[in-house]
Amino acid sequence: MNRTTIIATLFLVVMAVFPFLVDSAWLSIGITFLVFAVVAFSQDIILGRAGVFNMGHAIFFGMGAYTTAILNVHYGFEIIQTIPFAILIPVVFSVLLAGPIIHLRGDYLLVATIGFNIIFEQVLSNDVFGLTGGPNGIFGIDFFRVFGYELTSDTAVYYIAFALLIVTLLIIRNLDTSRYGRALYYINKNEIAAKSMGINISYYKLFAFALGAAIAGAAGCVFAIQYSAVSPESFNFMQSVMFFAIVLVGGSASLPGIIIGTFVMFVLPELFTEFKESRYLIFGAAMVLTMILRPNGVWPATFGNIPKFLKKKAREAK
Amino acid sequence: MDTLLQQLINGLTVGSLYALVALGYTMVYGVMKLINFAHGDLVAFSAYVGLTLFTQFYGSNALTLVNIIIVFTLTAIIVAFVGVLLERLAYRPLRTAPRLSAVVSALGASLVIQNGIMLIWGPNMEIFPANVFPSTSWNFGGVIISFTQLVILALSAVLMVALYLFINKTKMGTAIRATAIDQDAAKLMGINVNRVIMTIFIIGSMLGAIGGLFIGMYYRGLTFDMGWLYGLNAFIAAIIGGIGSIPGAMLGGLLLGLFNALISGYISTEWAETFTFILLIIILIVKPTGLFGENTAEKV
Numbered sequence: 001m002n003r004t005t006i007i008a009t010l011f012l013v014v015m016a017v018f019p020f021l022v023d024s025a026w027l028s029i030g031i032t033f034l035v036f037a038v039v040a041f042s043q044d045i046i047l048g049r050a051g052v053f054n055m056g057h058a059i060f061f062g063m064g065a066y067t068t069a070i071l072n073v074h075y076g077f078e079i080i081q082t083i084p085f086a087i088l089i090p091v092v093f094s095v096l097l098a099g100p101i102i103h104l105r106g107d108y109l110l111v112a113t114i115g116f117n118i119i120f121e122q123v124l125s126n127d128v129f130g131l132t133g134g135p136n137g138i139f140g141i142d143f144f145r146v147f148g149y150e151l152t153s154d155t156a157v158y159y160i161a162f163a164l165l166i167v168t169l170l171i172i173r174n175l176d177t178s179r180y181g182r183a184l185y186y187i188n189k190n191e192i193a194a195k196s197m198g199i200n201i202s203y204y205k206l207f208a209f210a211l212g213a214a215i216a217g218a219a220g221c222v223f224a225i226q227y228s229a230v231s232p233e234s235f236n237f238m239q240s241v242m243f244f245a246i247v248l249v250g251g252s253a254s255l256p257g258i259i260i261g262t263f264v265m266f267v268l269p270e271l272f273t274e275f276k277e278s279r280y281l282i283f284g285a286a287m288v289l290t291m292i293l294r295p296n297g298v299w300p301a302t303f304g305n306i307p308k309f310l311k312k313k314a315r316e317a318k
Numbered sequence: 319m320d321t322l323l324q325q326l327i328n329g330l331t332v333g334s335l336y337a338l339v340a341l342g343y344t345m346v347y348g349v350m351k352l353i354n355f356a357h358g359d360l361v362a363f364s365a366y367v368g369l370t371l372f373t374q375f376y377g378s379n380a381l382t383l384v385n386i387i388i389v390f391t392l393t394a395i396i397v398a399f400v401g402v403l404l405e406r407l408a409y410r411p412l413r414t415a416p417r418l419s420a421v422v423s424a425l426g427a428s429l430v431i432q433n434g435i436m437l438i439w440g441p442n443m444e445i446f447p448a449n450v451f452p453s454t455s456w457n458f459g460g461v462i463i464s465f466t467q468l469v470i471l472a473l474s475a476v477l478m479v480a481l482y483l484f485i486n487k488t489k490m491g492t493a494i495r496a497t498a499i500d501q502d503a504a505k506l507m508g509i510n511v512n513r514v515i516m517t518i519f520i521i522g523s524m525l526g527a528i529g530g531l532f533i534g535m536y537y538r539g540l541t542f543d544m545g546w547l548y549g550l551n552a553f554i555a556a557i558i559g560g561i562g563s564i565p566g567a568m569l570g571g572l573l574l575g576l577f578n579a580l581i582s583g584y585i586s587t588e589w590a591e592t593f594t595f596i597l598l599i600i601i602l603i604v605k606p607t608g609l610f611g612e613n614t615a616e617k618v
Contacts, residue, residue, distance in 0.1 A: 107347075111553065116595070118592075118595055122591055126588050244425070281437065284428070287426025291420070291422050292408075292423070
């Protein structure tokens, strides 16, 4: 057992017993942390691992939340039945939206994804087809029901979010050791070299987009259950900027980095409510300062995501 | 027909505002290959500085031409100072860092300026004084042009011609163009790249400051987070024209202004932003280098 495994196990154990140690205010902060950490991890698959400059990630998060809300409130679906849709619809849209622009150079992609996010915001707040509820959003989303049990308590929602985090971490772990993960790693390192080695760049980038969108959509579903309401401002492009910043400030492709980033951006503000007025000013300054002192993020990934067995092979070859 | 002409005039006015702001983006991008996300917030900041200065001058006496010139000059100087400070603190230390670090730094700087404005002037909407310029307007056979619009159109045209001459006829202009093509080669030719970048930030911020003052006079309502809206529009204008190209930014600004005016005049105001971004995405798909952009092959 190395140091990383110990830290990771410790973190998961603390998160698992967290609801028994705290009061309800802290519990809801805990849920927020878990949900946003999952979204940040999904953004990391696109931005940190594939190296695709995506600044519209709140779209997929929002699509998941709105899908659950619309299907549940307008069409009477059970929450559990909305989950597949909350995952599939963001995936379909991620491929449709990113497909035509995936070949663009980084900065252009950045602006195009901001554009998509602003279009998404206008679609939500203009109450398209009478489904999205306009600027106020949708209220009265049901509880999570499974096998006849109503999971109404915050603790239940916490464990749903925690389970989602575990699943996300498992997906990322499998990604790292798979063919797909390696392809993304090489594309991120040197796109032209990867292309000349025969890697289909657009395909893998779209795969990253689809996977990221799927996880973000699932997180959106949990978000909708937690607040039993959704509204456009939770998914505006400033939110996307935040996810973008979390990955890069924390350290791209680095699990502890993303956790730290999420903590700083979403949990600290809840703790220091007295600084509410100036908190974004402090964040902004901290973002500049972090980048100057640690351009690769607070806790960068030490080996990128080269799978361990490859490193072993390389050592043996020497 | 009259409404069409009227929309065109309004569109040109808004377009020249976009063009003034877009020049700041395009020059920085041309030389540093960096989207200066904080530029839009500098523009918002200048509108607020202008507002404060104008209300200061209103206190004692009526606004005269001299006072107006003083306000414009002071605002331009203050904003240029902040622009240079921004480059020093947020961008210069990151010139050799990974590209995304500079983007995050720009976003951070944008948050700092935006929330700095909120802390100084408060989160509520501020109203720009109405009668900075005489409220005269002329009616040309049904098409109305206000004095403010005329000043915006005329002064923007003058500034753009001046910038064009500066870039193409002066020694500093040549240095800027050389740095934009190849920073290392320019260094070898004895060009002080730091000075070039500083000059770009001074010019860009000053043009943005004047754009911000005009935005204040034209729209009147100021909010602390308005920088992103104008900044993004101006940035789209820069992309339409081909980012890095100065005539491109001017033309892109005017075209985007006209496009916006026609969309809000004839189709819908609620969906105006959506149409702007759809236009942007179509341009990016069809011709990502814009109207005046050059195709550059990627080096292996």
